[in-house]
Amino acid sequence: MKDQVEKIIKFHNVSKVFPGVKALNSVRFDIEKGEIHALLGENGAGKSTLLNILHGVYTEYDGEVHLNNQAVKFKNANDAIHHGISKVHQEVSLIPELTVGQNIVLGYEPKKGMLIDNKLIHEQANEILSKLRCNFKSEDKAGSLSTGEMQMVAIAKALYHKAEVISFDEPTASLSKSETDSLFEIINELKQNGITILYVSHRLEEIFEICDRATVLRDGTFIESFYVKDVSKEQLIRKMVGRDVSSFAVRNKKGMIGEETVLEVKGLTINNVYEDISFHLKKGEILGFFGLVGSKRTDVIRTIFGAEKKTNGAILLNGKEVDIKSSEQAVKLGLGLVPENRKTQGFLKFFNNADNIALTKLEKFTKFGLVSHKKKTENCETYINEINLRPANPHYLTHELSGGNQQKVVISKWLSSDASILFLDEPTKGVDVGAKAEIYRVMEGLLEKGKSIIIVSSELPEVLGMSDRIIVMREGHKVIELKNNGLKEEDVLQYAMGVTKNESQVI
Amino acid sequence: MKAKLFSREASLIFAIIMMVIIFSAIEPIYLSGGNLLDIFDQTVINGLLAIGITYAIITGGIDLSIGSIFAVVIVITGDLLVRGMNPVLAITIGMALGFVLGVVNGLLITKLKLQPFIATLGTMSAYRGIAYIYTGGWPVLDIPDNFRSMLAGDVVKDVPVSVIILIAFTIVSHIVLKYTKLGTYIFAIGGNEEATKLSGVNVDRTKILTYALCGVGAALAGMILLARLGSGEPATGQGYELNAIAAAAIGGASLAGGKGNMIATLLGAILLSALKVGLVVVGVDSFWQYIATGAIIVVAAYSEVIQDKFKKLRLVKNKNNNKNTNYPKSVGM
Numbered sequence: 032m033k034d035q036v037e038k039i040i041k042f043h044n045v046s047k048v049f050p051g052v053k054a055l056n057s058v059r060f061d062i063e064k065g066e067i068h069a070l071l072g073e074n075g076a077g078k079s080t081l082l083n084i085l086h087g088v089y090t091e092y093d094g095e096v097h098l099n100n101q102a103v104k105f106k107n108a109n110d111a112i113h114h115g116i117s118k119v120h121q122e123v124s125l126i127p128e129l130t131v132g133q134n135i136v137l138g139y140e141p142k143k144g145m146l147i148d149n150k151l152i153h154e155q156a157n158e159i160l161s162k163l164r165c166n167f168k169s170e171d172k173a174g175s176l177s178t179g180e181m182q183m184v185a186i187a188k189a190l191y192h193k194a195e196v197i198s199f200d201e202p203t204a205s206l207s208k209s210e211t212d213s214l215f216e217i218i219n220e221l222k223q224n225g226i227t228i229l230y231v232s233h234r235l236e237e238i239f240e241i242c243d244r245a246t247v248l249r250d251g252t253f254i255e256s257f258y259v260k261d262v263s264k265e266q267l268i269r270k271m272v273g274r275d276v277s278s279f280a281v282r283n284k285k286g287m288i289g290e291e292t293v294l295e296v297k298g299l300t301i302n303n304v305y306e307d308i309s310f311h312l313k314k315g316e317i318l319g320f321f322g323l324v325g326s327k328r329t330d331v332i333r334t335i336f337g338a339e340k341k342t343n344g345a346i347l348l349n350g351k352e353v354d355i356k357s358s359e360q361a362v363k364l365g366l367g368l369v370p371e372n373r374k375t376q377g378f379l380k381f382f383n384n385a386d387n388i389a390l391t392k393l394e395k396f397t398k399f400g401l402v403s404h405k406k407k408t409e410n411c412e413t414y415i416n417e418i419n420l421r422p423a424n425p426h427y428l429t430h431e432l433s434g435g436n437q438q439k440v441v442i443s444k445w446l447s448s449d450a451s452i453l454f455l456d457e458p459t460k461g462v463d464v465g466a467k468a469e470i471y472r473v474m475e476g477l478l479e480k481g482k483s484i485i486i487v488s489s490e491l492p493e494v495l496g497m498s499d500r501i502i503v504m505r506e507g508h509k510v511i512e513l514k515n516n517g518l519k520e521e522d523v524l525q526y527a528m529g530v531t532k533n534e535s536q537v538i
Numbered sequence: 539m540k541a542k543l544f545s546r547e548a549s550l551i552f553a554i555i556m557m558v559i560i561f562s563a564i565e566p567i568y569l570s571g572g573n574l575l576d577i578f579d580q581t582v583i584n585g586l587l588a589i590g591i592t593y594a595i596i597t598g599g600i601d602l603s604i605g606s607i608f609a610v611v612i613v614i615t616g617d618l619l620v621r622g623m624n625p626v627l628a629i630t631i632g633m634a635l636g637f638v639l640g641v642v643n644g645l646l647i648t649k650l651k652l653q654p655f656i657a658t659l660g661t662m663s664a665y666r667g668i669a670y671i672y673t674g675g676w677p678v679l680d681i682p683d684n685f686r687s688m689l690a691g692d693v694v695k696d697v698p699v700s701v702i703i704l705i706a707f708t709i710v711s712h713i714v715l716k717y718t719k720l721g722t723y724i725f726a727i728g729g730n731e732e733a734t735k736l737s738g739v740n741v742d743r744t745k746i747l748t749y750a751l752c753g754v755g756a757a758l759a760g761m762i763l764l765a766r767l768g769s770g771e772p773a774t775g776q777g778y779e780l781n782a783i784a785a786a787a788i789g790g791a792s793l794a795g796g797k798g799n800m801i802a803t804l805l806g807a808i809l810l811s812a813l814k815v816g817l818v819v820v821g822v823d824s825f826w827q828y829i830a831t832g833a834i835i836v837v838a839a840y841s842e843v844i845q846d847k848f849k850k851l852r853l854v855k856n857k858n859n860n861k862n863t864n865y866p867k868s869v870g871m
Contacts, residue, residue: 357740358736358738359735359738362738370736376733376736377733377736378733379726379733380730381725381796381797382725389722390739391737392738394719397718397719400718400719401713402718402721444737
């Protein structure tokens with residue numbers, strides 16, 4: 032079996048047209064049985080559309096999908112699951128009030144007569160969970176699990192349905208390093224057991240770490256399939272974007288740091304969350320906050336922004352102590368926050384680009400108590416050019432844009448309010464390579480205008496590439512402050528993981 | 539222009555016209571002056587309540603207490619008038635009272651972080667209690683004529699003051715929603731409260747004002763009824779909140795928040811009264827009227843679902859063949 036490569040899935044000239052848009056254009060490639068196959072491309076390249084076809088979400092398309100050399104056409108997602116094709120979603124949604132086991136078998140509960148056989152559920156579920164080496168039980172409530180554990184439940188669910196193919200869509204987006212590592216171990220084990228994996232991720236390092244082959248899509252068209260070990264990171268990116276983009280966060284200009292200290296934080300504390308955080312930020316500086324999941328870096332900046340209540344400590348803006356009690360006050364003081372979760376915190380689903388961008392400082396467009404829609408639109412147009420928003424239309428709903436363009440809108444909110452200190456929390460999460468580079472350029476543009484930036488990110492290359500200084504946090508404490516003079520990833524990571532203090536106890 | 543043709547307002551106007559045609563075909567009296575006046579009279583009370591509650595609904599909230607605020611304002615202003623207070627002053631006090639009771643709702647919702655449904659369920663009962671205690675359960679009788687002619691009279695012949703008040707309240711509310719900061723924030727909160735807060739908006743203040751406006755609508759409605767009847771009872775207005783919600787829902791306001799339109803709410807209220815009056819005129823048994831009202835609400839809600847689907851299709855279509863086709867504006871704005 033191993034020598035002769037067997038194709039488990041064949042996409043045969045698959046096209047999908049949404050009214051007016053060709054999302055997929057005669058896509059044709061194969062996936063080999065038992066491999067880990069990466070699906071690559073920028074946002075909007077057609078990855079999700081292809082996955083949705085494979086998983087039976089979209090039922091109308093042209094061309095054929097072959098499963099084990101047989102043309103299949105799934106009626107719906109359930110039908111696909113019955114055919115052994117399961118999906119582990121980007122954000123796993125479990126029903127928190129049900130037990131893990133109940134979540135796993137949901138909709139397919141084994142019965143004893145008329146009643147659900149709870150004993151059998153837990154037996155079967157625990158067997159799968161132990162295979163996945165989970166240290167929680169089927170009887171536990173799903174709501175008590177961490178994100179990583181929830182993902183394991185999703186995998187268990189796929190195994191319960193005897194999946195032959197499992198696709199992972201950005202599975203590591205909200206996982207800690209150790210959770211990511213154990214996920215990769217499991218994925219490799221699934222592979223050993225003959226399960227085929229389709230893997231979608233924006234984190235290229237991961238592709239190189241676990242994937243055998245990769246297929247690149249661009250603008251709905253198939254570009255190339257290749258063995259991952261045959262290409263370099265740069266080559267891979269070039270294939271994805273079709274042009275040379277330095278995906279890596281690189282500062283083109285350095286040394287814009289001014290004399291004045293614009294923000295100083297002293298002994299900031301929220302009891303039982305984080306403790307004694309002190310740092311300062313200079314005009315024209317980018318300060319990076321790095322830490323693994325659970326390091327509470329997001330909580331620190333949310334506190335400064337007035338979104339969480341501090342128990343202790345002082346915040347000084349331009350040398351003057353301020354008591355920020357609400358985000359409203361923070362915004363008035365010239366702060367801006369690009370929050371971690373764009374969709375739930377960053378912008379409004381029902382608002383178009385012009386309205387979203389204007390929201391932070393409506394006064395600008397208000398005369399005699401009336402808001403001018405025309406002025407809001409004009410305001411939006413200036414930022415459309417500045418940030419290269421696509422599609423370049425103020426009246427388009429932000430919600431309908433790609434992740435990268437949504438993020439550009441969220442950043443524009445603070446350009447519009449003319450914030451002098453900007454907090455960027457995971458600014459490039461779920462953002463494609465091209466938009467990433469553009470966001471980095473916007474950041475540099477802000478420095479030139481004398482603004483200051485704090486960037487929080489779990490992508491180390493980003494923090495290293497963009498920051499002048501880096502503060503490393505771990506479990507609610509500031510571990511160290513590092514000047515970014517040729518720092519290496521390992522240097523920062525060891526502090527973040529606490530390796531330097533206690534070699535054996537890596538979280 | 540296609541988008542306009544399918545707008546909520548247009549389809550409601552179409553529905554109202556159809557209804558008038560059908561009812562007047564069966565019973566020509568339906569179109570008589572007296573009957574139309576009847577429809578407007580009915581619309582005024584429910585319309586004012588519905589406009590008020592639309593504010594709350596757009597923020598993703600609800601105000602169940604408007605029927606009780608209505609009653610409190612009726613008995614207290616009624617009493618003040620009977621004691622000889624100047625009607626203009628009494629009206630001002632009545633509106634202020636509605637405002638304050640609304641602020642209390644807002645405070646419960648924002649400061650105690652109660653769910654709007656629960657908070658206003660509580661005040662619905664408590665305010666009703668206030669109305670009873672204030673009069674000891676008795677009605678307020680003999681409201682002076684100067685007040686009655688002020689709110690229940692005509693501006694010019696056959697144009698009642700109350701209809702003008704309703705239209706003015708609708709237009710002002712429409713402008714507030716569309717062209718003021720407050721209106722933008724109301725939509726924003728209904729769309730996503732967290733994102734709104736993180737944009738630097740004072741969410742609490744906005745919500746409190748929202749419920750205050752809701753109270754003002756109820757106060758206006760109450761005083762108009764008081765003027766019409768010449769007396770007021772503490773038991774009046776029970777269940778009115780549900781009619782108001784129905785009008786707002788028919789007008790396309792989403793109980794999930796973020797969507798709503800004052801003009802459409804008003805049309806929803808007109809549709810409901812046109813239906814009720816029509817059924818009476820053509821002699822449908824009053825029990826069947828409940829079923830008809832229920833059917834209208836369900837049909838209106840379903841048409842909203844269908845409309846959303848069309849909107850989505852149009853959106854996808856527009857994605858490619860670009861420029862200035864009918865992009866959806868921010869929803870509801």
